[in-house]
Amino acid sequence: MEELEYEEENAGCFPGHIFRHFRTQGKLIDLQIMTRDEKCVKAHRMILAARFPLIRKAMTSEEGKMVVQWKRFSEDIVEAVVNYAYTGSLTISEENATRLYMLAHNLGSGRLVSWCEEFLGPRITLNNVGEIWSIANITLNSGLMEACIPLMSKNFENLCFRRDLLRQTTSEYLEVLLENKQPEGVSEETKFRAISEWLEAGFDVCDLEKRAKEFTKIISKIDLTGISPQFLTEFWKLGEGICRITLCRNYFTKSWNEVNQQHDQAAVSAFLQLSANRDVLLTYGWNKTSRAWTLMSVPQLQSEESINIPVAFHGEATVSDSLFYVLGSVGTKSSLLSANIRDSSVSTTPVPLDPRCEYCIVSENDSIFIFGGHYHGQCLPFCGRLDSASGGLTKLPDMPTARHGMSALNIADFGIVVVGGSDRADSNLPLSRDAEMLIKVPTDESGWQWKKLSPMLKERYRPGIAFFNRCVVVAGGDSDCSVECLPLASEAQWTRLLGVNKYGPKITSLVAFNNRLILLLSDDSGGDAYEFLHNEGDQSLENYAWEPIFRLSNMMSSRLLVTKEKLE
Structure with missing residues (x-):
């Protein structure tokens, strides 16, 4: 490990050697510095006051403390800097340089800072550039930042997607990186992704508003004609960075569309249609704090949302655009509750639906489809479409099998898939393997047909059900939370996938959110969320596994829902 010793030219003129002798003997000690590793470094206040201007007032105050806390730094770093105060010399190595730099900066020692800069400048590598870039940005050290830029520009694709770097990167230096001529061969799409990742990092360091305001200037540093609609369509499905921030999203889509009239207009239209929507993740359950059924956003995955709407009664829930619906009974009559997730307004509409239990619902635009249930010991094959605005109910063809406890999913351009349940009214055990799809058939008298x-x-x-990677995925609804999937292709068969291995009765919900598959297992103690992540091999779902991502401790018997909200 390379190291260099630095020493002041006139070190002998400072009377520190006398006090160093006193320090060795433990005489006249009036300061104890507690370090990160719970060690104590002893010193004389007078020496530190003379050396370090930023702590001079604290060291010379009559109310000065005998014990001070330097908990960000380990004993070896504190001892090295204190020893410098007495001797005027310091040994800097590759291992301690950045830590010495930060302590020197905090103490206001220009000499130590310049020594650390001099040591680090010619020794910047791919292994340490992240740390050096971060401390340079934190301390606004333009010299160190500029020393990092050539290496970062040369390795743009490897370095500019690292969250640790982007958290500390100012807009000014991101512009410098984007404009630097060294990253030859770096596409405009790669630069676009780097800008989006930089915005996303703003959620971590709580300066998102500032970054969003600077976005218009930064995005001008790339050539928007070099970004294809096909790339943007796939990127937008991730729902991250630029996609999450209204100001940035609107400015970019408008600017991109103005300069990209030469692209295939079908692909452009597909992207613009996709960019006009965004996923919003919600959870509906019993809030332990407010002691009420509540609709809430999920800050663990969507920190920009803050939805919290009490729900007057419990029932079957679904969501469409900005409206959340609960269909249930108030007294002896059925009602549809509608809650606007943006202005929190709530309304209730009577519904001409006969009493029933354990049915399921799913939404499509302004319609709510109702399936099955049981009443007075009899399973119902019922299928109907409810107009969410008027409360009018239209009868549709009966389900192929009368049952209750199913789950339903509306899949755009395919139909509504209904799975599972029980065909015995006196049992909520999983008794059905059935899977059907309700599809639109214009030639049929009702306009609908079961397949x-x-x-x-x-x-x-009541399994969880979602559409992910062009497959219907179902999870839970059995004793061990197993998982299986079905591609929506002719003659396709179900395939067993890795499960979660959580035994016992759980309320299971499964959603596709920003191209991520999220599972929630909930009971009276709260809910545990998992994500289905790719391990290795090809992208088939057999190569995915569940990883825990967060816990909903304040919500009982909760479910996840996702809506595609139309944007202005």
């Missing part, structure tokens, strides 16, 4: 799908591998009661 049988391959039966699931296991019986399931």
